[in-house]
Amino acid sequence: MTEKASNFLATIIEDDLAKGKHDQIVTRFPPEPNGYLHIGHAKSICVNFGLAEQFGGRCNLRFDDTNPEKEEQEYIDAIKADIEWLGFQWQDEPKFTSSYFDQLYDWAVHLINEGLAYVCDLSSDQAREYRGTLTEPGRNSPYRERSVEENLDLFARMRNGEFDEGACALRAKIDMASPNMNMRDPILYRIRKKAHHQTGNKWCIYPSYDYAHGQSDAIEGVTHSICTLEFEDHRPLYDWFIEHLPVPARPRQYEFARLNVNYTVTSKRKLKRLVDEGVVDGWDDPRMPTISGMRRRGVTPAALRHFSDMVGTSRAGGVVDLGMLDFAIREDLNENAPRAMAVLDPLKVVLTNLPEDHFESFTAAGHPNRDDLGERELPFSREIYIDRSDFNEDSSLSRKKFKRLVPGEWVRLRNAYIIQADEVIKNDAGEIVELRASVIEGTVGNDAPEGIRPRGVIHWVCAKHGVKAQVRLYDRLFNTETPDRGGDDFMQYLNPESLTLLTGCIVEPSIAKAEPETSFQFEREGYFVIDRYESTPENLVLNKTIGLKEVWERKV
RNA sequence: UGGGCCGUAGCCAAGCGGUAAGGCAACGGGUUUUGAUCCCGUCAUGCGAAGGUUCGAAUCCUUCCGGCCCAGCCA
Numbered sequence: 324m325t326e327k328a329s330n331f332l333a334t335i336i337e338d339d340l341a342k343g344k345h346d347q348i349v350t351r352f353p354p355e356p357n358g359y360l361h362i363g364h365a366k367s368i369c370v371n372f373g374l375a376e377q378f379g380g381r382c383n384l385r386f387d388d389t390n391p392e393k394e395e396q397e398y399i400d401a402i403k404a405d406i407e408w409l410g411f412q413w414q415d416e417p418k419f420t421s422s423y424f425d426q427l428y429d430w431a432v433h434l435i436n437e438g439l440a441y442v443c444d445l446s447s448d449q450a451r452e453y454r455g456t457l458t459e460p461g462r463n464s465p466y467r468e469r470s471v472e473e474n475l476d477l478f479a480r481m482r483n484g485e486f487d488e489g490a491c492a493l494r495a496k497i498d499m500a501s502p503n504m505n506m507r508d509p510i511l512y513r514i515r516k517k518a519h520h521q522t523g524n525k526w527c528i529y530p531s532y533d534y535a536h537g538q539s540d541a542i543e544g545v546t547h548s549i550c551t552l553e554f555e556d557h558r559p560l561y562d563w564f565i566e567h568l569p570v571p572a573r574p575r576q577y578e579f580a581r582l583n584v585n586y587t588v589t590s591k592r593k594l595k596r597l598v599d600e601g602v603v604d605g606w607d608d609p610r611m612p613t614i615s616g617m618r619r620r621g622v623t624p625a626a627l628r629h630f631s632d633m634v635g636t637s638r639a640g641g642v643v644d645l646g647m648l649d650f651a652i653r654e655d656l657n658e659n660a661p662r663a664m665a666v667l668d669p670l671k672v673v674l675t676n677l678p679e680d681h682f683e684s685f686t687a688a689g690h691p692n693r694d695d696l697g698e699r700e701l702p703f704s705r706e707i708y709i710d711r712s713d714f715n716e717d718s719s720l721s722r723k724k725f726k727r728l729v730p731g732e733w734v735r736l737r738n739a740y741i742i743q744a745d746e747v748i749k750n751d752a753g754e755i756v757e758l759r760a761s762v763i764e765g766t767v768g769n770d771a772p773e774g775i776r777p778r779g780v781i782h783w784v785c786a787k788h789g790v791k792a793q794v795r796l797y798d799r800l801f802n803t804e805t806p807d808r809g810g811d812d813f814m815q816y817l818n819p820e821s822l823t824l825l826t827g828c829i830v831e832p833s834i835a836k837a838e839p840e841t842s843f844q845f846e847r848e849g850y851f852v853i854d855r856y857e858s859t860p861e862n863l864v865l866n867k868t869i870g871l872k873e874v875w876e877r878k879v
Numbered sequence: 880u881g882g883g884c885c886g887u888a889g890c891c892a893a894g895c896g897g898u899a900a901g902g903c904a905a906c907g908g909g910u911u912u913u914g915a916u917c918c919c920g921u922c923a924u925g926c927g928a929a930g931g932u933u934c935g936a937a938u939c940c941u942u943c944c945g946g947c948c949c950a951g952c953c954a
Contacts, residue, residue: 513952
């Protein structure tokens with residue numbers, strides 16, 4: 324691990340370690356398997372696993388599976404894959420809150436015996452009424468003073484399935500007048516006659532998050548239970564259970580501000596809606612802010628981890644600029660992605676001063692400053708493709724503004740000759756269909772001779788040896804900075820141009836041999852990845868991860 | 880208007896009584912066969928505001944202003 328930026332959590336842990344409060348810290352990442360992990364979870368994963376790594380501790384993966392109605396095995400598998408892909412390792416086997424159900428049940432009985440929990444027959448509507456409001460205290464439930472014996476009997480019968488869903492619930496007996504709503508006799512167990520993905524039909528009562536979480540932490544010996552700010556008000560309740568139960572350890576909860584990124588939504592409900600309504604192709608659509616979506620788009624684990632470090636961890640809620648993620652992605656890819664050339668919008672150029680059967684091959688570096696990335700061969704013949712946008716008929720364009728090809732002038736073909744544009748061929752509709760140009764002899768690997776001033780350098784691919792490819796360009800899914808802001812209207816901010824399909828692209832031959840999920844920098848275009856599912860050597864499919872940084876004013 | 884929390888540059892963020900780190904963005908300049916990378920430089924007399932304590936305050940106190948979270952048998 325490289326040196327980490329200091330943050331309040333690291334400070335607390337350093338302190339605890341220094342004071343000898345713990346020999347080794349234990350954290351945990353506790354997703355509920357009810358959806359795919361997104362960039363906010365990536366941050367939480369980096370925080371929890373990262374802190375453990377940084378301080379020589381351990382981090383558990385624990386599925387917080389207390390609600391069988393929303394959870395599925397598919398999500399469990401996807402979550403494990405995402406964490407591993409990010410490069411983190413959880414301690415031992417993944418844990419499940421559901422594997423503590425027996426212990427949790429016994430502790431609930433303990434609370435009943437202590438007179439600290441009771442079975443309440445109020446309906447959820449009635450319970451809401453009794454709960455009071457933010458500014459008015461609640462009233463005690465009429466069932467609050469049931470005897471221990473009666474509660475014991477009722478709770479056992481709840482477990483045995485003698486009552487319908489919602490008929491009753493086990494509640495903690497705390498304080499209906501507490502200014503903290505979480506302390507107004509919170510629910511410990513509710514009846515759900517649903518099979519559970521882990522425990523099958525063993526249970527028909529399920530513990531609530533509040534009741535299960537801290538005790539699960541205690542069972543696992545978690546020392547620092549790190550969650551997001553919205554659970555802050557739950558901490559007194561978390562502590563209450565720990566104090567009143569014979570738990571084997573006393574974990575502590577700490578909260579940090581969740582990650583918000585502009586132009587994106589990070590709520591499982593909203594992401595699920597994008598998937599369910601077919602706005603995107605699935606949870607791993609490259610436009611999704613899910614870990615699997617970003618992976619498919621070509622974002623790397625290193626980029627995500629670095630991004631997480633960059634934004635830091637604090638208690639101040641804010642919105643991080645997407646540009647920071649972009650930076651982290653470019654930084655990693657710039658360093659590690661081999662270079663190649665690809666023409667996305669091909670325009671044929673015939674080099675008229677070369678013989679019909681001309682063939683030669685240039686050797687180019689795999690990366691401008693990394694010899695270990697090797698070299699590649701660039702076949703070259705009389706016909707090549709350049710990008711349409713690299714030619715403009717208007718030769719009056721200033722050299723400063725248009726550093727590409729115009730009639731009568733020169734450009735350097737990257738890694739090859741300098742050429743001069745001689746003639747523009749158009750079809751009946753007046754569209755440019757071809758260029759005639761000539762190569763300047765002796766300019767490969769050499770500076771331009773006197774009197775020849777190339778306007779710039781452009782990329783190209785040999786027409787005969789280039790390989791066809793399909794390329795998908797992605798733009799942000801939403802065209803407003805705060806799609807998450809309002810209520811349910813985030814769908815109206817969808818960017819209709821978030822996906823552009825390009826089918827006639829030509830890439831240099833070296834690309835065809837690459838494995839799925841390999842990233843390249845197509846010079847002057849951006850970073851692209853070979854699609855992990857749909858690409859084959861015969862039918863190349865590439866996803867644009869992100870463009871190069873462009874500082875000039877893009878007009879023309 | 881009950882409770883909890885948060886305000887340091889356009890954005891993120893260190894700082895914990897000794898005179899405002901760092902990153903992103905932006906803006907200048909240099910190198911460059913990628914308008915990329917890389918390199919150099921600029922960017923808070925100021926820490927939400929106003930008072931107070933102190934030799935000294937972003938750090939302590941008071942008041943005020945702004946924002947976020949909580950009334951699921953969700954997590």
